[in-house]
Structure formats: structure tokens, C-alpha cells
Amino acid sequence: MCQLLGMNANTPTDVMFSFAGLACRADEHKDGFGIAFFEDRGLRHFIDHHSARTSPVAELVKRYPIKSDNVIAHIRKATQGRVALENAHPFVRELWGRYWVFAHNGDLKDFRPRLHGAFRPVGDTDSERAFCWLMQELAKSHAGVPSVAELTRTLAELLPQPARHGTFNVLLSNGQALWARCSTHLHALERRHPFGAAQLADEDLSVDFAALTTPGDRVAVVATEPLTTGEPWSAFAPGELRVFRGGCAVA
């Protein structure tokens, strides 16, 4: 199984602390890592098929305070697909003049939908296949980028279909919102004023968010397992889809 990390904020925020929390789980998840940062419509996409513990690319991400309003990260333990760069999550495609970023934790059995649209997997994972199908079905459902609420309704219809084939914990973003869909393990946390201190669950690292934020800041973090102790992480129910915008869960 892999581990997911998502961040959605109302003001560009760095994710170094949370990524450090994710990366220290990389001993078990040594088959690659990836992270994608939206900056408005633009996207930075870093992947490596080396562990986030040792990758120079991960080292850059830990040290370079890239500020973003939507982030999706993933550390991989291969289940399907070789350990290769083309199989590293998150995956990226363009649709309607927006980049879309997708990461998956889980394992789909026999999900081989007909891919007759404009999206084909480059690698050989079940995850990228599911993403290509999802993009194809989104492209058929709307003529251009719909509102976040409309997209959420479409995703609520589409996401259960691959989920019938196995575990399908998923993060998706187009830079406007972060969608998180749970099969088995997903937790979310919303940080807002008054900010306190947080301690990473797995490593001797803490941060005082009060010193780094302004009162209007709102940040939502989604992760496979809670990354910190002493903060009110909320577990998703199986099958639950949440959408985060401006640092808060919406509708």
C-alpha cells in the first residue's frame, strides 16, 4: 500500500512539514515518490523512482519552500506495475486547458475499462489506467471546466465504478479544489485561526503554525494516516468523497 498526502489552502502555503512527515514513512514505501504543486494554473511536478528518504529530488522538496494552494503527494510501495519512473504517482493530464493531478492508494483487480478517448496510460499501473478512464469520462460529461460543485456531482457518480474493483483511496486536483475519496484509509485536518503547534507522529519534528500564519489563513491537509499528534484529524467513512476549497471542506 502507498501513502497519500493532499493540501488545499486559501493562500499559497508550503508543505515542507507535512511532506517531511510523509517522507519519514518512506522506509516501507521505497518504490518511488512524487509531489505536484499547483501555482494558480501552473504546475510543478516532481517524481522519482527512488525512495523519498534518499532521493535528491525529495531533498529539494524538503528544503525549498514552494508555496502552493493545491498539493498532491504520494509515496509508493509497488503492487501493480514495475518500479519505474513512468509508474510514479501523481499522474498528470491536461483537460479543458487545465492540468489535472491524480494519486491513488490501493489496488484494483480486473479494472480494464475501454479507453476510447484521448487519454492513454504511459506506464502499466492500475492507477494510471483508472485516471485515464476518469479523465475520459469527465471529458464526456462536460463541454468545458464546470463549477467545482458540478464536478463534485460528476465525480460522485464516477469514482464508485473503479472502487468496485478494489481499494480506491484517491486524491484529485485541477488547481481549483482538492477532491479526496476514501475506500479504506483517509484522514483530514483543517487548520485555521487560532493556530497552534503540531508534532509529527513519526519523527521528532514540530512546528508552531502561529508563527508562520496570518489569522485569515485556512489550510486543509488530507493523508492516509494522521501525520501529527495533538490535532483533530477526522477519519473518512468508506465511500466518502470530500472536496476542499479555500482550505475548507465544502458541501
Added chain:
Amino acid sequence: MCQLLGMNANTPTDVMFSFAGLACRADEHKDGFGIAFFEDRGLRHFIDHHSARTSPVAELVKRYPIKSDNVIAHIRKATQGRVALENAHPFVRELWGRYWVFAHNGDLKDFRPRLHGAFRPVGDTDSERAFCWLMQELAKSHAGVPSVAELTRTLAELLPQPARHGTFNVLLSNGQALWARCSTHLHALERRHPFGAAQLADEDLSVDFAALTTPGDRVAVVATEPLTTGEPWSAFAPGELRVFRGGCAVA
């Protein structure tokens, strides 16, 4: 005007020396940089809207010996499109289960083709618009990834069309080959046994390739202007299209 760098090799090769040569021209080209490395079908894509002189991402690329058989890099001086991450070259799209990477040096006037296919620009440059049109036309011309020779024939028909609208020096790769098309300025160099030493044209940096290579290695480098002194760079003719595979010009 921007500067382009492409590399095509028969064995995964690092591009640190050539990238250093490109980056030292970044004083004039301060509006972003980008570099994409194929590793087989997989792709690493680093972009920044800061100068390659100061960007921490460029610093990583200069220090991390990423070995690749096809590389495209670009340093940007904005002509059309804001200085923003979504306008940084090279651009990436997926077609037929392969990533395609494109960078452009020049300026197209009034090239506004109808984009009725699956590819839309995310940013607002003439370059990304031309790339989306090119991908759309390739998708219409072949049912799946054709041979390099067939692709070269199709590209020889397509590339002159945007070129009628201005300067269109272009690098394109799908990981199988590197296509380079010249309007005004493009130079190529093929390094092979016996390897010698090379000296960067703009910076006090030299490298002895004999110490870093084996006799079977072949590497082709394409750049807007020759990057080194004392090596036999060959200038492209206006309108010339060359394709490099396995480190050599083919066809």
C-alpha cells in the same frame, strides 16, 4: 528570444555540462527555465519561472546527474505570455500512451488555429498554442505511435505551417527520438569515439568526455548557439528539420 537545448544519446547520459552552458546565458533570459528528461517512457519535468541562474530547481539539475537518452531544455525571455509557471517551456502532453515534450524559440504572429481536438493550452503563449495544434494534427494523422520515419514525414508537413507566422525554432521528443526544426538559429553537434575535451563558450568550465564515456557512446546536442568552443558544431539551414536517434542524425 529564448534559448533551446536538446540532447539525444544512445545510452543514458547526464546533461549537466551542457545545461551549465545554457544556464550561464540566463542573465538575459531571466523569465523562467525548464528541462525535461526522458528515462525510457518515463519523464522528469522541472520548470521554474525564476531564472536558471538563481532557481533552486536549476541548482538541483546542475548538481544531480540525471541520466537520460532524450532531454529538452529551455531558458525563457518572455515575448508573448506573462512570466508565470504555466508559460514555462518545455510543455508536456500525452498522446498514444507516450509523453511528448516541446520547446520553442521565437515568436509567432497571429497563429490562432482552430483547436477542436483534445489539446488545449493552459497558459497564454503562442508556443503552447502551436504545440497543442501540433499534437491535435499528429493525433489525426496516425492511429497510434508511428515509426520515427513516419513521424518525421508527418512533422515535415506540419511544422512549416506555424513557421509561416514567424520564428519557429523547435525541439520535440517523445522519448524515442529528438526532432529539431530551425527557422533562424539552431546548431547541432555529435560526439562519438574518440572523445576529447570541451570548453564552454561562455564560462570557465571544461570537461574531458574521454574520461566519462565508453567507445560505443554517441551523443547529439542541439542548441540555439554553439555551447562549446573547439568542437565541430553544424548550423541548421532555415527550414531544416533534423531527427536524432541513438545519438546520431538519421534520415
